[in-house]
Amino acid sequence: MKAYFIWSDNDYQWGDFAHGETASKAKAMFWKKWSYEVEEYIYLRAKRVPELDNKPFTADNIIAATDLEDWNSNPTCSCEICLDRVIPF
Numbered sequence: 352m353k354a355y356f357i358w359s360d361n362d363y364q365w366g367d368f369a370h371g372e373t374a375s376k377a378k379a380m381f382w383k384k385w386s387y388e389v390e391e392y393i394y395l396r397a398k399r400v401p402e403l404d405n406k407p408f409t410a411d412n413i414i415a416a417t418d419l420e421d422w423n424s425n426p427t428c429s430c431e432i433c434l435d436r437v438i439p440f
């Protein structure tokens with residue numbers, strides 16, 4: 352499963368990771384959780400993060416694969432890869 356970073360073009364400061372076979376499926380995953388935060392689905396943008404393909408979006412995986420120093424967002428993605436992980440929330 353391909354990993355994407357999804358964000359709203361109206362707000363560059365915020366986004367989250369989602370898996371999907373295509374960018375639009377990853378956007379749909381993001382939209383399922385965050386539709387109340389984003390004005391319009393059409394503003395969503397997706398960027399591939401191949402380092403996180405087939406890996407659950409744990410803080411450890413995200414920090415290892417990106418230049419982020421910390422990550423503590425509640426999980427957005429509910430694909431089978433991410434659901435298999437232990438969620439400490």
Ligand SMILES: [Zn+2]
Nearest residue numbers: 370428430433
């Ligand atoms: Zn996932």
